[in-house]
Amino acid sequence: MDNKPFVNVEYFALKKLKIYRDSVLRFLLRAIMASMFIGFGVIVAFKSSNFFHATYTPFAYPMAAITITVAILLIAYGGADLFIGNIFYFAYTAIRGRMNWLEVLNLWLITYIGNILGAGCFSLLIHVTGLYNDPTVKWISFCMHQQANHIIESF
Numbered sequence: 803m804d805n806k807p808f809v810n811v812e813y814f815a816l817k818k819l820k821i822y823r824d825s826v827l828r829f830l831l832r833a834i835m836a837s838m839f840i841g842f843g844v845i846v847a848f849k850s851s852n853f854f855h856a857t858y859t860p861f862a863y864p865m866a867a868i869t870i871t872v873a874i875l876l877i878a879y880g881g882a883d884l885f886i887g888n889i890f891y892f893a894y895t896a897i898r899g900r901m902n903w904l905e906v907l908n909l910w911l912i913t914y915i916g917n918i919l920g921a922g923c924f925s926l927l928i929h930v931t932g933l934y935n936d937p938t939v940k941w942i943s944f945c946m947h948q949q950a951n952h953i954i955e956s957f
Contacts, residue, residue, distance in 0.1 A: 808894070815895035818883065822909055829883070829909075833916020834923065836882030841924035843873020845933070885913045 822829040847866040855862035877884060892906040928934065 811891055812895050812898060812900055815891040816900060818888070818891065819901060819905065819909070822905075822912070826912065830912055830916045830919075832881060832883045833885070833913045834920035835880060836877050836884045837917040837920030838924045839876040839880060839882055840873045840884070841921060841928070843870050843876065845928070846870075846872050883913050883916070885910065885917050888913045 818829070821832070847870040850869045851862045851866035854860075854865050876882070888910060892901060892909055895901045896903050896906045
């Protein structure tokens with residue numbers, strides 16, 4: 803079995819650990835940036851699939867799924883840190899004994915807080931711009947309300 807991918811996981815985890823040790827603020831800003839990229843990707847996905855939804859074609863959801871990859875590419879090339887990705891990177895490296903578990907927990911906490919702060923900042927930015935007041939994105943609210951109602955009914 804080729805171990806190169808796992809060696810890369812350890813390399814990137816240790817690289818992130820070095821960023822954290824050099825500057826906690828820089829590490830936090832990378833986490834904030836990641837959730838803002840996700841927010842941007844969701845907006846692009848909904849706006850691009852709105853054309854298909856408006857014409858009642860079945861391509862609205864596949865188009866949204868295809869364009870959400872923009873967010874993942876922004877995170878990958880922008881050097882941002884999502885909590886879900888860091889779970890794997892840091893846990894694997896700690897299991898291999900290359901990181902301290904206390905540092906792993908601290909890194910997870912900072913990443914999670916940064917992702918929440920970034921989502922809040924991006925939500926505020928979108929709210930202030932009035933993007934969701936546009937009638938072409940009203941179906942986004944409809945979809946979110948349907949999802950929320952489905953979740954509430956399941957309890």
